[in-house]
Amino acid sequence: MNDQISIYNTLSRKKERFIPKSPDEIKMYVCGPTVYDFSHLGHAKGYVSLDVIRRYLLWSGFKVTYVQNFTDVGHLTDDADEGEDKIEKRAKESKVGPMELVDKFISAYFNDFRALNVLDPDIAPRPSEHIKEIIDFIEVLIKKGFAYEIIGSVYFDVTKFKDYGKLSGRTLEKAKTGTRIEVRDEKRNPEDFALWIKAETGHILKWDSPWSVGYPGWHIECSVMSQKYLGNNFDIHGGGSDNIFPHNEDEIAQSESFSGEKMANYWLHWGMVKIEGEKMSKSKGNSKFIFNLLENHDPIVIRLAILKSHYRSIINFSEKLFTESEKNLDSIYSVLALLQEVETEKSQVEISSWINKARQNFILAMNDDFNTPLALSHLFDFTKKIKANLEKISVTQALEIQAFYLDIDGVIGLGLDKVRPSKYELDECLREKIYEREDARKRKDWQTADGIRDELLKKGIELEDTASGVKYKKL
């Protein structure tokens, strides 16, 4: 088991050696999207980054239980317990039922993220299906004196939790010096936050409770669902850096008051997103949905573009980044294709030691707080070296190199198990033909597929269909 992994823990604000609670199972909870719209590049950055972390832990021999929720109720348009429920607001605008809207965007989530080669969560809970557990949890907090009911709503009293602010650094003393514009009058302290909200007239998503017909607050949902599936104390909690305050801070206050135990041992947060150098925001109108980008970008190129930045840093998405990533990816595809053409039995280079070194560099980079840009740059260097020495490599060594790429691909997930025609090796038009034929084969349109094969053969390209995809050879 890999005991050399270090993780930057937002809680301690430093890198720490990762020691799992149980040596053979890692438990992770990640704040999922509020499903009132399609996923954008900010979600892509977060969940692709977390996917590689999860895959690396699996690759290192751990069993991982990965829980990522879909928020379908209680996330308000304003952090100070004001505003409308985001799902209800959008459902009204779109003239559909809230759960119809939620189902649509959950299925869109899976379309987008499966295309980006992100593994599905092991458990993907929805708060609307955990109302009973949420009510029970709140009752414990009231009984223990951490929460209070007032005119049908329940609030968490932040002055009762002495560690409030430990994650974000926003302690109550600091908060007092800041100004808050809107606060609900009935709260004991302006920083108190809602656990249960009494539904106003016309509100659709609502349930009976001991306090009122209402709905849960956003923060309590993650406390309840992580506790239900992973226990009071678990290994890793992940989220976007915009979740640190108030969402994750409030989760800690609720969970630790509930159980008396530390909630998560490592708090991990991913950085935000810029588009062509500008902050991505709906108000700027530069938000990019994943499904829009997929219309003219290969999903694996988007995935690689994300991994070329460290998960904690801010990523600047630009057409330049996508083009560079496409070239990087192509260099690997092209070497993998060329390795299939190696025919000699004679070797003139020490491939095993090159592979060992490359694997070691990859592991060292990933062990250091999952440094994917460094790990990838080692892989690109290795690829260059192989390309420059192709004539000196034997058939057996070619197989050894392919096995190495496939092994590493278990972590980076670039779909290297499927041989693709290399864009820069082949003429653009020939490449399109190969893709076109693949599509025809998928549709079982054998006539078109055979027609394209014959056409390519005339141009000196021979295609062979194998279990791992199509292979091509220049005659």
Ligand SMILES: [Zn+2]
């Ligand atoms: Zn959450």
